[in-house]
Amino acid sequence: AxxxxxxxxxxxxxxxxxxxxxxxxxxxxxxxxxxxxxxxxxxxxxxxxxxxxxxxxxxxxxxxxxxxxxxxxxxxxxxxxxxxxxxxxxxxxxxNPWVATYIYHQIGHLYRHQGEYAKAASALAECLDCLAKAGDTGQAKIALMELAHLAVDIARPATAILLFAAATQVPGVFWPAGEVEEATAPLRKIVPEPQFTNDWAVGEHMSWKEVIALVGTFADDQGVGASRDVDGQPQARGLSPREIDVLKLLVDGHSNRAIGETLSISERTVEAHVQHILAKLDVDSRTAAATWAVRNGLL
Missing domain, CATH: 1.25.40.10 (Tetratricopeptide repeat domain)
Structure with a gap:
């Protein structure tokens, strides 16, 4: 009327x-x-x-x-x-950052359902960047959830867990009963409980700056694990640019705390990166990972 x-x-x-x-x-x-x-x-x-x-x-x-x-x-x-x-x-x-946020989320949603994951990740990263510029992080839940589901789609369980956990920490957001459990059920079937619990704790304690950095890395990595150049060097076994940064500092003998200070991320986030590096390189120690990096010319 x-x-x-x-x-x-x-x-x-x-x-x-x-x-x-x-x-x-x-x-x-x-x-x-x-x-x-x-x-x-x-x-x-x-x-x-x-x-x-x-x-x-x-x-x-x-x-x-x-x-x-x-x-x-x-x-x-x-x-x-x-x-x-x-x-x-x-x-x-x-x-208009608020309209831009809505638009980029819809673009990300569209590309995700088309299977164009690189474009989807890029659009959703742009969505979160608009929110950050607007100082309105309270609307980040939907974009983070979309990114987390995208990570599940392309078999990136560790990234998915971090993003789901970060989404639950967005202030002032209503979560319908069972939504988190339903969203993470596929991950719990494939990720060992200790690793899931550790990654979830890391995601819960990430700062907004760290969330933006994670999303940016995920988008840059195009969400598909494809090899690409990083500073002119080949990417190793699906390591993300951030994981390569951590690995380089491991080779130099830095502690997790020192790595976190250098890269402006929390020590818990560094711990998660180290675990992912060991898993991707199929080695069981920091020393072995550093040795692998040197032998394969990553540095």
């Missing part, structure tokens, strides 16, 4: 801004009622009005991300992608 009244008054007065919001309200109502075709038409109408009102890029981006979200939910990825990419282009112009 409010949307209809606003639209009628706006049309009568030639008030484009009101008409835009009326179509957005109608679109949201139609989505709530399950009428996605009507919702799509409403968002398209809002998009058509956006160039004629103030802050056009911001309003176009909001209409486009709603269109993209509906199409993604229907599995129409080819239709969703250009809408979401255009929304991202508009939001880069208007600089």
């Amino acid at each position: 409010y949307g209809r009244e606003l639209l009628e008054r706006s049309n009568a007065e030639g008030y484009g801004y009101g008409a835009y919001w009326a179509h957005l309200v109608f679109g949201n109502a139609a989505r709530s009622n399950g009428d996605l075709a009507q919702a799509t038409n409403c968002y398209k109408a809002a998009l058509a009005i956006a160039p004629t009102i103030r802050d056009p890029e911001n309003h176009a981006a909001m209409a486009l991300v709603n269109l993209g979200e509906i199409a993604t939910g229907q599995g129409e990825y080819a239709r969703a992608e250009p809408w979401l990419i255009e929304a991202a282009a508009f939001v880069r112009v208007c600089g």
Whole structure:
């Protein structure tokens, strides 16, 4: 009723801004009622009005991300992608970090379901970066959960555990009963309980800066364990760039505390990195890992 009244008054007065919001309200109502075709038409109408009102890029981006979200939910990825990419282009112009957060999360969600994991990780990292710039880390749960599920998809259990645990520490977030247990059940089947408990504790105690660093490393690593150059040197056995940093300091004989201070991460995070390095290199000691690095020309 409010949307209809606003639209009628706006049309009568030639008030484009009101008409835009009326179509957005109608679109949201139609989505709530399950009428996605009507919702799509409403968002398209809002998009058509956006160039004629103030802050056009911001309003176009909001209409486009709603269109993209509906199409993604229907599995129409080819239709969703250009809408979401255009929304991202508009939001880069208007600089609205909250709208940008929503857009990049939707892009990450789209690419994850398409199996384009590198693009998904990059978009979700951008989402969290926008939140950090806006000083609004309270909205990070959804992006962290999406990244954690992505890590599960590509068989990165240790990273998934860290991200799930970090998500549970986002302040002021409601967690439905059983959500965490359901999300982590597949991991508990494949990860030994001592390792799961240790990694979870590390994730729970990560600072926001460490979370951003982990996500950045995960995105840079493209989430697929593919070998790539790091500072001109070959990546070894799926080690992430951060794990290579830790390994180099291990070779120099640094303690976990010293490594943490050098890399600006907590000692518990260093411990987790060391355990992952040993597992990936299939060695049982720090000395053996350092020896492997020297023999294989990693340094």
